[in-house]
Amino acid sequence: MAAIAPDYLTALLAPYTATDPSTTRPFVTLTFAQSLDGKIAGAGGKQLALSGKESMVMTHWLRTLHDAILVGSGTALNDDPQLNTRHLPPLPPDSPPYPAPRPIILDTRLRLPSSCKLLKNYANGKGTGRRPWVVSCAPRSQDAEWDARRQALERAGARVLLLPSDDESGRIQALLSLLCAEGIRSLMVEGGAQIISAFFDVATECVDTVLITTAPLIVGAKGVGFEVPGENGAFRVAETRLVGRDSVVALVAAPPAEAQ
Numbered sequence: 001m002a003a004i005a006p007d008y009l010t011a012l013l014a015p016y017t018a019t020d021p022s023t024t025r026p027f028v029t030l031t032f033a034q035s036l037d038g039k040i041a042g043a044g045g046k047q048l049a050l051s052g053k054e055s056m057v058m059t060h061w062l063r064t065l066h067d068a069i070l071v072g073s074g075t076a077l078n079d080d081p082q083l084n085t086r087h088l089p090p091l092p093p094d095s096p097p098y099p100a101p102r103p104i105i106l107d108t109r110l111r112l113p114s115s116c117k118l119l120k121n122y123a124n125g126k127g128t129g130r131r132p133w134v135v136s137c138a139p140r141s142q143d144a145e146w147d148a149r150r151q152a153l154e155r156a157g158a159r160v161l162l163l164p165s166d167d168e169s170g171r172i173q174a175l176l177s178l179l180c181a182e183g184i185r186s187l188m189v190e191g192g193a194q195i196i197s198a199f200f201d202v203a204t205e206c207v208d209t210v211l212i213t214t215a216p217l218i219v220g221a222k223g224v225g226f227e228v229p230g231e232n233g234a235f236r237v238a239e240t241r242l243v244g245r246d247s248v249v250a251l252v253a254a255p256p257a258e259a260q
């Protein structure tokens with residue numbers, strides 16, 4: 001019998017099953033792991049093992065519950081992530097694979113290297129990775145270097161999608177509208193620091209669920225933190241849970257009367 005996602009995750013995301021043809025954005029889950037002092041990476045961006053085994057498995061289950069998963073190019077360059085579901089229990093023989101999210105990199109300057117794991121996993125044909133989408137902005141004037149980078153990524157298997165403009169203001173909304181038009185109905189945003197801040201900045205308008213894993217670790221001032229521009233806005237605490245040695249808090253969008 002194949003393992004299934006924990007009930008508390010499917011219950012948390014139950015509103016995502018609603019279908020509204022007039023919607024202009026996917027359901028969005030902003031999720032990341034932090035230390036007790038609010039760091040998401042070590043000095044210089046060093047990737048840290050913040051999540052314990054149990055909460056890392058939870059994160060991989062969460063990935064199966066979303067159509068797509070997004071990181072910024074800073075994370076793609078720093079971590080060379082795979083954004084798949086490899087930490088889930090092995091499946092019984094002849095079982096269908098776990099649902100895997102579409103890997104999406106927000107990469108306005110098209111910095112993703114063709115040698116990244118996301119493209120290797122897709123190209124190796126072993127089903128360890130879906131075709132990555134790279135969301136970028138077309139340069140304002142002819143840029144042969146940018147064109148060459150785009151062609152190299154496409155040759156390596158990436159799909160490059162372009163935002164309508166390179167304006168930073170409204171970029172998250174434009175990104176979500178683009179992904180909605182591509183049929184993405186739920187998006188898991190994993191970071192990094194700049195992306196987390198950008199989504200918190202528009203959380204009231206663009207985020208439905210915030211799920212933060214806090215590891216019982218102190219990283220210290222040299223670690224990588226993130227800015228949260230405003231207070232928690234129109235969110236309420238839906239769940240607080242210990243997952244292994246980590247605490248997991250889930251906030252959900254709530255009407256102002258209920259927001260805390």
Ligand SMILES: NC(=O)c1ccc[n+]([C@@H]2O[C@H](COP(=O)([O-])OP(=O)(O)OC[C@H]3O[C@@H](n4cnc5c(N)ncnc54)[C@H](O)[C@@H]3O)[C@@H](O)[C@H]2O)c1
Binds near residue numbers: 042047071106196198
């Ligand atoms: N602990 C965690 O859960 C977690 C998750 C992901 C990444 N990380 C860590 O985060 C660090 C990387 O974070 P980062 O801040 O350098 O890069 P990032 O991953 O946040 O990517 C930033 C890039 O995203 C693109 N972008 C486009 N529009 C943007 C917008 N409106 N706002 C912000 N970015 C926009 C730009 O290319 C920008 O350079 C790494 O150290 C990584 O290990 C930690």
Ligand SMILES: Nc1nc(=O)c(N)c(NC[C@H](O)[C@H](O)[C@H](O)COP(=O)(O)O)[nH]1
Binds near residue numbers: 079080084
């Ligand atoms: N949940 C979580 N716990 C951590 O302890 C940690 N350091 C990250 N960091 C997120 C990471 O920087 C990328 O976003 C990908 O999660 C890389 O991992 P994958 O290869 O995709 O599994 N995320």
